[in-house]
Amino acid sequence: MTAHDELKANAAGYALGSLDADEHRAFESHLTECEECRTEVASLWPVVAALATAVPQVTPRAEIRDRILEAAMAAGQQRTGQGSSSSTRPSVIRDRKSPPMLMWLPLAAAVVVAIGASVYAVRLQRQMGELQARFDQTQATTAVLAAPDLASINLQGQSVAPDARARALWSRSRGLVFTAANLPPAPPGKAYQVWVVTAQAPISAGLLTPDSSGVGTRYYMTPIDIAPPVAVAVTLEPAAGVPAPTGERYLVGMP
Amino acid sequence: MWLLAALARLQPAAESQADDVSCLQRIVSGDQAAAEGLYDRHARPLYSLILRILGDEQEAEDVLQEVFAQAFRQASRYDTRRGPVTAWLLTIARSRAIDRLRARRTRVEARGAGIEIIDDMPAVQLDAASAMLDEERSRLVREALLGLPLLQRMAIELAYFEGLSHAEIAARLEQPLGTIKTRIRLALLKLRDVLTEGRA
Numbered sequence: 001m002t003a004h005d006e007l008k009a010n011a012a013g014y015a016l017g018s019l020d021a022d023e024h025r026a027f028e029s030h031l032t033e034c035e036e037c038r039t040e041v042a043s044l045w046p047v048v049a050a051l052a053t054a055v056p057q058v059t060p061r062a063e064i065r066d067r068i069l070e071a072a073m074a075a076g077q078q079r080t081g082q083g084s085s086s087s088t089r090p091s092v093i094r095d096r097k098s099p100p101m102l103m104w105l106p107l108a109a110a111v112v113v114a115i116g117a118s119v120y121a122v123r124l125q126r127q128m129g130e131l132q133a134r135f136d137q138t139q140a141t142t143a144v145l146a147a148p149d150l151a152s153i154n155l156q157g158q159s160v161a162p163d164a165r166a167r168a169l170w171s172r173s174r175g176l177v178f179t180a181a182n183l184p185p186a187p188p189g190k191a192y193q194v195w196v197v198t199a200q201a202p203i204s205a206g207l208l209t210p211d212s213s214g215v216g217t218r219y220y221m222t223p224i225d226i227a228p229p230v231a232v233a234v235t236l237e238p239a240a241g242v243p244a245p246t247g248e249r250y251l252v253g254m255p
Numbered sequence: 256m257w258l259l260a261a262l263a264r265l266q267p268a269a270e271s272q273a274d275d276v277s278c279l280q281r282i283v284s285g286d287q288a289a290a291e292g293l294y295d296r297h298a299r300p301l302y303s304l305i306l307r308i309l310g311d312e313q314e315a316e317d318v319l320q321e322v323f324a325q326a327f328r329q330a331s332r333y334d335t336r337r338g339p340v341t342a343w344l345l346t347i348a349r350s351r352a353i354d355r356l357r358a359r360r361t362r363v364e365a366r367g368a369g370i371e372i373i374d375d376m377p378a379v380q381l382d383a384a385s386a387m388l389d390e391e392r393s394r395l396v397r398e399a400l401l402g403l404p405l406l407q408r409m410a411i412e413l414a415y416f417e418g419l420s421h422a423e424i425a426a427r428l429e430q431p432l433g434t435i436k437t438r439i440r441l442a443l444l445k446l447r448d449v450l451t452e453g454r455a
Binding site (some may be wrong): 010012017019020026051054057058064065071072134139247 | 260268272285290291294298299300302303304306307310312315316319320323324325326327328339341342344345348349350353394395396397400401405408409411412413414415416418419420421422424427428433436437440441442443444446447450
């Protein structure tokens with residue numbers, strides 16, 4: 001890897017804002033002399049902005065609008081004073097490539113687009129629900145991985161599935177991320193169930209459905225007042241799941 | 256009714272950027288209506304991002320106030336060459352929220368979670384239709400995120416939403432630092448391609 005490759009590897013981190021202070025300074029000074037990296041960073045800004053807006057949208061409480069505006073205006077005025085000389089105006093650089101063409105967009109075209117968009121919107125709504133659910137899973141998984149109280153438990157395949165392995169990542173405050181590999185396909189009418197075993201009783205985390213290659217990853221919520229787990233296990237149970245383990249153990253691990 | 260709603264959302268990005276810039280100019284001279292306009296257009300996405308990072312409504316409201324205070328204070332310094340106003344505001348919001356998250360986080364112990372079992376996940380089929388609607392663009396990004404190999408996705412999420420440094424992410428995912436950097440870069444490039452295709 002050349003010195004430049006090494007620097008260029010930081011372009012994405014720079015755009016994401018995830019470089020540490022030294023790396024950030026080094027990359028910033030590199031940017032002043034490297035057209036290639038400048039171009040890459042510029043092309044990544046819209047991606048980062050899109051990432052920022054891809055989160056679930058929540059409207060802030062209406063009551064805080066006036067409070068925020070008042071406080072923010074007061075803070076803004078302190079700095080800018082009362083005058084508005086031309087030097088304090090935002091520097092508007094007109095983009096030469098965007099003439100006011102949009103004003104000429106024929107109405108007909110707009111209507112066509114609108115009809116297309118609304119048909120699309122219906123389909124979109126359906127997809128959004130499904131996507132949101134998967135997104136929530138991802139978000140919860142990330143939160144567990146970033147948890148300060150993270151504990152990791154490795155599980156070994158038992159005699160029915162000696163090659164199977166799994167890892168449970170557990171945070172009392174944020175829940176359980178469970179990932180398993182090399183699980184044989186569950187027979188028809190059966191499903192794998194994940195158990196958090198405490199000194200009192202095994203508590204069901206939920207069902208796990210591995211894909212065709214035997215890999216399954218899922219996030220489960222766990223009760224915040226749960227007793228410290230003494231083991232995590234996976235058993236094969238009737239497809240709907242059971243309140244307490246009855247079937248054969250496939251994976252077992254202890255902290 | 257939804258046809259009208261769909262139409263209303265079709266306001267071209269160029270037009271709202273022009274509105275935003277004009278608002279900032281008027282805010283510099285203390286125009287209250289301009290401040291309200293800027294707030295009404297951006298409070299929701301900004302608040303959503305801050306809330307995603309902090310997970311606490313009270314704190315998110317405080318940070319939202321800081322963001323607008325900073326934006327109004329620096330309105331005269333906004334430079335169109337550095338991207339649209341939306342991106343500028345989102346950057347302020349993200350860094351304010353992460354600052355607070357870091358201050359709140361008591362020494363995160365990098366124990367190394369190790370998810371070497373989780374590797375590549377199947378890519379999701381992408382629909383390359385028009386990305387004119389904001390929601391549509393968000394959907395594309397979410398879908399693209401979900402289509403990334405799990406390690407890439409985790410690395411991006413830990414970097415952007417949790418504010419972990421590359422070294423911290425490397426420790427957490429039990430991967431060499433160089434690998435993490437490469438994965439983050441690959442992931443962003445992939446998302447960029449998806450967005451570009453979606454817009455074409």
